[in-house]
Amino acid sequence: MLPWSFLPNRFRETIKTELGRPPVELLLPPVTKPTREVDLESLNRTAMDDIYVLTAPEMQGRRAGSIGETRAAEYLATQLSMLGLRPMGDPISGFIQAFTIPPVVETRVNGRLTFKPGKNTTLRSPSVNLIGGLMGEKTQEIILLSAHYDHLGVFEGQVYPGANDNASGVGCILDVMRRILREGNVPKRTIVIAFWSAEEMGFVGSQAFVHSSTFPLDQIKAVLNADTVGNGMIGNFALWADGENSAVKAIRQAASDCGASALLTPFAGHNSDSVSFASAHIPAVTLMARDWLYKNHSPEDTIALLKPEQISLASEMMYRAVRMLAF
Template sequence: MKSRRTFLKIAAGMAAFVIPWTVLPGAWGQKLGSLLGIPSSSIEFASGEGTVWVPSTKAISRKAIEDVQYLSHANLEGRRAGTAGETKALVYLEEQFKALLLESFSADNYWQLFSIPSMKEKMIDGRALFRPDETDTLRVPAANILAGITGNNPEQTLILSAHFDHLGIYNGEVYPGANDNASGVGCILQVMRQLVKEAQDGFAPKINIAVAFWSAEEMGFLGSKYFVQNPLIPLSEIIAVINADTVANGAVGEYILWSASESSQTLIETMKEAGRVNGAVLEHVSGGSHHSDEISFTGTGIPAVTILGKEWLVNNHTTEDKISAVNEEKLEMTCNIIYRAIKSLAY
């Protein structure tokens, strides 16, 4: 019985690796999405004459709330790292990058593959959390996804980031992860769409602007840690990291900032000023035992900060974190704050 179970786990692990990275991407993945009832991404790809190609109006005008609706749909099964649900999210994000003509950092491939250990789910203070399963040595594939806009100085890069994974299915229930962290992903995508439009109109940034969507944040910031250890962008060229996590609940103008890096003070002030301009208050606080992917950049000398809604813990890591809990007005304000900060740092 034990040998049979081991065989099945190995077979499942191989299938998890082969299917997501050889079959799902591209048109086949889109067809699968329609069969499973996943909401349409409504993307039109770039068009043009000769060698001049531009993103479509529909691709540029897509809003953050549409991304949140898509990523938190039940058919993505909570986007747990290393599952088919995460792969569906990756395919969706890849479509957005392609539609915006964003540049890749690795051999014309947006994905950065890595592996993650098996995890056990635990309920702690009413929140579902992951802990490594020390009894299981099977590792499964996961992936970050990165792209960017080239600036006039290609030797400096500002990273905008958010984790796109969530908890998946636990005790038979889907954890949608609308606020945590489809909201952060949606905001970064909406800001990038605006920057792409401006670049198309001739307003290029002074430096590169990269977008990074991290996997396996819920399992201990594994995706961002992997990037820091295996950077697709030289760490010495990264001037700052603005990370968005759980940004769309609570009072519209109330946010907090997390940063454990001593080099982040100027970045923190830039974010606070971007908040003031938009009628919001961003308070720099200690997360205590809580962190997001900004923590992975501690010790690198790279300023890194995470913006969150002040009431981010409400319904966090529960089945109630669904689209109805997302405040669309706050989602838009978050986009405006991040956009303003980018303008100060990269234009």
């Protein structure tokens, strides 16, 4: 069975148009409706709870376009719904924004497994971003918190769990939103959280969003992106951005208030989803652990690599930065 046949109903209409002709009827499970009420179980979860779920064997390394990605997307859509956030995906798809990914092939660069473009670029497969928001007093001024949830999948019989890259970032962003919801204060600006897919294939999900956003891009005042935040020396972080901007300023101030360091570092051939927003002239920054490259894109990127204290600190910094930008 093809992976897309597992997609739930709310993916269907957007996926069908992407699949083109002839139209395909998909056999799909029932729709989960957004609840609107905050579910206590979800509100009390932690980043580590999310990371355990996202790195479980059935997630199969969350490769974009795979059944593992769909399972991860289902988990995240359920969390957004249980947190009572407003669906901000495609108009008829709730939290889901559907897009397609080009074919890719695995390759190793300096020992790291990565993807390079495949041959037949007209053969695309479906993938999804997940987007939900907490409305502020100014509904049309948005602070966007994001993390990619996809990873590399399974290669040569080995699962690449991607605990640090980037279950850690997803957990961090969910932690920040849960804390804001627990405190119960209405922000001045709307806070949107987004989980991108196909980052590992070249920022495809975030680029699809920038290309075809589900709300006007000029409403986004800053983007705080978390990628691979859970390892290394406690308090040792790094930032990627196209120079100084309001997002960089906020996260750097937050780091210094927490006694942590977050140095702006050169890209050196690597980047993350903040680049998609920087190219659209939106202030954006990616926060990562300074030692992010350690065991990155290897089967050893497991929970054992993570330091919960480092993830908590990343969440604390992100939270403080959001307080500065949205309250």
